[in-house]
Amino acid sequence: MTSTEQTVPELVDGLLDVRDLSVVYESPGAAPVQAVDHVSFTLKRGEFVGLVGESGSGKSTLGFALTRLQKPPARTNGGKIFFDGSDIRELDTEMLRKQRQGGFAMVLQSGMNALNPVRTIRNHFLDIFRAHGHVAPADREARAAELVRKVELEPSVLARYPGELSGGMRQRVSIALALSLEPQLMVFDEPTTALDVLVQHAVMDTIQALQKSENFTAILISHDLGIVLEATERVLVMHEGRIVEDGSSRDILERPQDNYTRMLLSHYADPRADVVELPGFPDRHARVAAGVTRAEAATSEPTVVTRSVRSADSAIVVDHVSKVYPPPRRGEKPVRALDDVSFTLEPGQSLALVGASGSGKSTLAKLVTGIEKPTEGTVRFGDVDVTRLRAKGLRDLRSNVQMVFQDPYAALNPLHTVEYTLSRPIHNMTDLRGDDARARLHELLETVGLTPTETFAQKLPHQLSGGQRQRVVIARALASDPQVLIADEPVSMLDVSLRAGVLALLEDLREKWGVSLLYITHDLLSARLVTDDIMVLHDGRVVERGVTADVLRNPQDDYTIRLLDAVPNPRRLREDVA
Amino acid sequence: MKYIAGKLGLFVLTLWAAVTLNFFLPRLMPGSPADAAIAKLSQNGPVTEATRAAIEAQLGVPDGSLWEQYLAYLRQVVTLDFGVSYTFYPQTVSSMVSTALPYTIILVGVVTIVAFILGTLIGVAAAWKRGTWLDSLPTLGGSFMSTFPYFWTALLLLFFAGYVLHWFPTTGAYSATTTPAFTPAFIGDALLHAALPALTILVTSLGGWIIGMRNAMINTLGDDYVTFAEANGLRGGTVAIRYAARNAILPNLTGFGLALGGVVGGSILVEQVFGYPGIGYLLFNAVIGQDYPLMQALFLMITVSVLVANFLVDILYGVLDPRTRR
Structure with a gap:
């Protein structure tokens, strides 16, 4: 192979020069998919660049191609990647391996699983030092300790195994490991996505501080434009394998050129603002005051078919409830997941339950649905004491109180069609049979906006997008015609552009059908969009409650303020961005 | 501790x-x-x-x-006093068991361990070089060999390597002309006698270990910590052994424990075919002769060997997997 013109890029302070890069997925028995399509861009030394796109945009594929980590069926099928003057596509395996020290490093999305469970953290560092020999044996221990301190951990973690560390600590360790390579380029692939909101924020702060102090060039890959605009000085927007926009963070925010970028931006708002509006969601405060429904105010197609309103007639009353779990290991203290929590969900009301992970919000959902019994206190639904129900009573309760789960990818059996999934609750919880049952099934699909219903009924979960799957999950919850929907983080796994649609569906169900909604989330913006009242949980206690708009505009508790600060907000740019 | x-x-x-x-x-x-x-x-x-x-x-x-x-x-x-055997009166049960036990443990036990180690190593290599001949040859060969019935392999080996080629003796644990003792001559003779039964066990059990380890290893190769180790530029050998194989072997240990526990009890067929005077041979004769004291002692030995094997594997788990130590 002789390349006729091997031009070395003429970039004075350039580090990375990507030209016409293409990556294709060639799965056996499937048509090839061009995941990255003739992408070109350059990176200057010391730059911190964001790479944003929704799922399937090719952003992670691009990240893996840049670091030569892609594995079959992915294959780079065109273009050049000049790193520090030479094309890394032409490196052989051993040269590539050596290049990883002092060259390019990568921090993976699920940093929690990026560490070998049977090796101590110290051994992870030693493996790297041994492989490259860039730290003298006598200095290795001190260097490892120094690196963990840089990511704000104690050197004592070196003796621990990954399983003994929290998710945030593990992600910090993998950042320290990548740093130990002394790379010129760091690629962060969704480094905080799997972490809790507050931890997410802290890890992002560490990454930003490190980028400044260590002065490496960095690419931050994320689905969240908010996080990226907050952290980086330049943003590449990726859509369907192409870079549709490349500009400074300020330009992207204030003068977006591409329609896709504009669409992404339109889905961000500050939950603290006086007026919060998203596509399809006119300001709730004004709208409710005027007695106008979302669908009317948005003058958009109503997502819910009109039908005779069957308003909820029973309130959920949670009265001084506590839940204590036995200690996770012998010799430890029992876990108090909920501590003296009381609230009432009136018929037709929508209540947000917010808090970070471990705040007890999911435990509360389990108590309300009767899956678990409280240690103290009572849960009532109308005149039924949920805590005393047995099998038969729980069945009746569940036809009235239904759950919508967080992960639409896990909540549907991959072997069953949508029709089968929906026909089970219709069969088990209603008296409808035969043609009536079939009619009900199609009505449900129409309700959640999956039309034409005949087509969707025959689909298997893997043939649906995340948003469509979550609609099926909601349709399943509606099958028994429940009075109350408990939605546990229903949009957190979905792409930003799909979230508004699912939220609109929940809001319309409440306004048009009179279903009450208990909305569990850590996402304060979505809480602002679909709930009347809010309750903030911290360590099992209610630390703040009130009208959603009031609490978010004027938070009193320190914890609520921390949660609000953790919301990614594109309008809060890096201070140093011109 | x-x-x-x-x-x-x-x-x-x-x-x-x-x-x-x-x-x-x-x-x-x-x-x-x-x-x-x-x-x-x-x-x-x-x-x-x-x-x-x-x-x-x-x-x-x-x-x-x-x-x-x-x-x-x-x-x-x-006190290991199990009385007197009926069929081999007046020999004591304990003396008979203690004569037979070493043969079985050395033959079946050693071969089981060797098969596990060999199969695991081949499985690691096959998964690491996935798609090359180093993968397809042992994978295909392994699944082919493990479908051979035990007795059929034994008879085939007996016929060709024993009767036709006269490479190995066909029956017993040692020649009639030698007496059991710790001498080089006897040990060599005993090893020669153990060759055919050992080969039979190896051939029939190796394939399972190869395929089990290969599949487990292919799973761990897709795990994030392996990708991350590659991203950090660790040497191929380190990634294959300390990251991928080290984790892939953990689920296979359970199968190894079961196989090890079956050493004493599972040797009936091979010992019977080769006339090998181990525990399985003894058990067969005890059942045929309704020798209750002998049977009781043998059943106890089988139970104890399963427990000991499980105990050893538990300890091994503790050494290999820090998560179980908590």
């Missing part, structure tokens, strides 16, 4: 439970060995009380309460 102490305690407890069950289960059955012998005799005419007493005394049918019998039994178990 606390982990090992806990596992040891559990081991002693299950051992006691197994020993106790071994005592009570036969006594829950109606009749006794003496009844069986008398029933046989009575077909030829009436049996006197004196004859019955003689038979009971000869068989050692116990007297005293069940509790006293139990204590006596426990004492016997601890």
